[in-house]
Amino acid sequence: MYTVAEENYIKSIYHLQRHQKSVHTNDLAAELNTRAASATDMIKKLEAKGLLKYEKYYGCSLTKTGKKLALNIIRRHRLWEFFLSEKLGFGWEEVHAVAEQLEHVQSDLLTDKLDVYLGFPLFDPHGDPIPDTLGNMAAREQTPLSLWTSQAPAEVCGVGSQDESFLEMLSLKQLEIGCRLTVLRHFNFDKTVELQLATGSSFTISEMLAKNIFVKPVEV
Amino acid sequence: MYTVAEENYIKSIYHLQRHQKSVHTNDLAAELNTRAASATDMIKKLEAKGLLKYEKYYGCSLTKTGKKLALNIIRRHRLWEFFLSEKLGFGWEEVHAVAEQLEHVQSDLLTDKLDVYLGFPLFDPHGDPIPDTLGNMAAREQTPLSLWTSQAPAEVCGVGSQDESFLEMLSLKQLEIGCRLTVLRHFNFDKTVELQLATGSSFTISEMLAKNIFVKPVEV
DNA sequence: CGAAATATTTAGCCAAAGCTAAAAATATAT
DNA sequence: ATATATTTTTAGCTTTGGCTAAATATTTCG
Numbered sequence: 317m318y319t320v321a322e323e324n325y326i327k328s329i330y331h332l333q334r335h336q337k338s339v340h341t342n343d344l345a346a347e348l349n350t351r352a353a354s355a356t357d358m359i360k361k362l363e364a365k366g367l368l369k370y371e372k373y374y375g376c377s378l379t380k381t382g383k384k385l386a387l388n389i390i391r392r393h394r395l396w397e398f399f400l401s402e403k404l405g406f407g408w409e410e411v412h413a414v415a416e417q418l419e420h421v422q423s424d425l426l427t428d429k430l431d432v433y434l435g436f437p438l439f440d441p442h443g444d445p446i447p448d449t450l451g452n453m454a455a456r457e458q459t460p461l462s463l464w465t466s467q468a469p470a471e472v473c474g475v476g477s478q479d480e481s482f483l484e485m486l487s488l489k490q491l492e493i494g495c496r497l498t499v500l501r502h503f504n505f506d507k508t509v510e511l512q513l514a515t516g517s518s519f520t521i522s523e524m525l526a527k528n529i530f531v532k533p534v535e536v
Numbered sequence: 537m538y539t540v541a542e543e544n545y546i547k548s549i550y551h552l553q554r555h556q557k558s559v560h561t562n563d564l565a566a567e568l569n570t571r572a573a574s575a576t577d578m579i580k581k582l583e584a585k586g587l588l589k590y591e592k593y594y595g596c597s598l599t600k601t602g603k604k605l606a607l608n609i610i611r612r613h614r615l616w617e618f619f620l621s622e623k624l625g626f627g628w629e630e631v632h633a634v635a636e637q638l639e640h641v642q643s644d645l646l647t648d649k650l651d652v653y654l655g656f657p658l659f660d661p662h663g664d665p666i667p668d669t670l671g672n673m674a675a676r677e678q679t680p681l682s683l684w685t686s687q688a689p690a691e692v693c694g695v696g697s698q699d700e701s702f703l704e705m706l707s708l709k710q711l712e713i714g715c716r717l718t719v720l721r722h723f724n725f726d727k728t729v730e731l732q733l734a735t736g737s738s739f740t741i742s743e744m745l746a747k748n749i750f751v752k753p754v755e756v
Numbered sequence: 757c758g759a760a761a762t763a764t765t766t767a768g769c770c771a772a773a774g775c776t777a778a779a780a781a782t783a784t785a786t
Numbered sequence: 787a788t789a790t791a792t793t794t795t796t797a798g799c800t801t802t803g804g805c806t807a808a809a810t811a812t813t814t815c816g
Binding site for chain 4: 539541570571573574577578581592593
Binding site: 400403404405406410413414417418421422423425426429430432433 | 642649
């Protein structure tokens with residue numbers, strides 16, 4: 317069994333590892349809203365437990381065991397998100413905070429029974445894929461709006477951040493998951509994107525926002 | 537917000553308070569598998585937070601605030617037990633351990649939405665009543681087998697302990713929740729109880745066991 | 757009643773996980 | 787390439803929750 321703190325470190329290291337191959341102390345501390353010194357301490361502890369490899373002043377990266385644990389935590393998190401949204405009627409922007417707590421309930425039996433009960437969902441309410449028992453998950457068939465060049469109508473199917481101010485902005489601009497839109501044009505100068513909603517209204521969004529909204533072709 | 541340790545102390549004090557009016561340090565320590573010294577420390581902390589009143593060498597008892605918290609924790613615990621049993625198909629003897637973890641997820645929104653989702657259940661799978669938002673709960677319409685004198689068939693609807701060895705014994709003797717039985721007689725000498733199952737088999741159980749099995753009249 | 761047994765508290769430690777401040781290593785920049 | 791800036795680590799302290807051993811209250815019993 318692992319402590320909540322350990323699990324949170326493992327999860328953060330896993331997420332950071334998608335971008336940088338080796339995870340640096342400062343980045344990890346920033347991700348967890350803590351200090352570099354604390355991160356160093358925990359990294360050492362996790363290395364002792366065989367969950368990651370660590371080279372002083374260079375960084376760390378998860379071992380096979382560490383990755384497996386990370387995927388299990390992510391699995392729990394996303395299954396709970398799905399449950400909260402689908403079964404309890406939580407707004408998709410409310411689920412994250414509660415799932416942060418639920419993900420630390422350690423019982424594989426619970427996780428697997430929940431998975432069965434939910435019908436083995438492949439994606440959580442944010443469009444992120446849910447790992448199965450072995451850690452395998454579907455690839456997200458998603459393109460950030462910033463890269464979507466097709467004229468064809470697109471459906472919002474994922475977001476790149478759980479930040480509250482970001483999610484608030486989305487719902488303000490009526491860019492919820494499942495909503496349909498068309499990209500009118502990309503402005504090369506400042507990378508802003510002009511788009512039109514199914515309701516007919518059109519407006520321009522920043523590059524930052526466009527990078528964090530994922531879309532896919534509208535299904536027939 | 538309260539820590540997991542604090543919540544567990546509050547819950548234990550609440551349970552002990554049903555029997556003794558004032559809860560003694562040693563009993564509390566025993567209940568929580570810890571030592572008297574640790575209990576003293578925590579009692580002081582909880583008093584400082586206004587959750588209980590404490591008199592040195594005498595004991596402690598929950599304040600109004602403390603009781604409210606206790607009932608909220610119990611509410612969460614029993615709702616999760618119901619969920620695990622009803623929705624996920626856990627055996628009723630498996631739910632307790634997992635609910636011990638789930639009960640510490642702190643989100644009133646979650647608790648209330650879960651309650652709605654489950655259809656405002658009144659009793660958990662062990663037959664214990666589930667408090668509502670205000671802390672009110674149904675009285676358990678249950679009699680311990682040791683006091684059941686009626687000739688009429690009875691239905692097992694509750695248990696007086698979550699102890700593993702006890703629950704194991706129950707399932708071994710096929711005395712699950714919901715099962716039907718008739719009490720053949722009470723032996724005055726050693727307070728054992730002879731009973732007959734719906735299957736026809738009959739046997740005698742100890743006073744200890746009889747006190748911990750709750751029954752109610754079979755519903756028509 | 758007073759001595760022995762029992763219960764409770766105090767004092768002093770430990771481990772986990774965090775922090776600050778200072779030291780050491782690495783990276784950058786003129 | 788050396789000086790400066792940044793990053794990382796170390797050292798030492800804090801809080802939470804638990805422990806043991808010793809001290810102090812309380813209860814019980816001869």
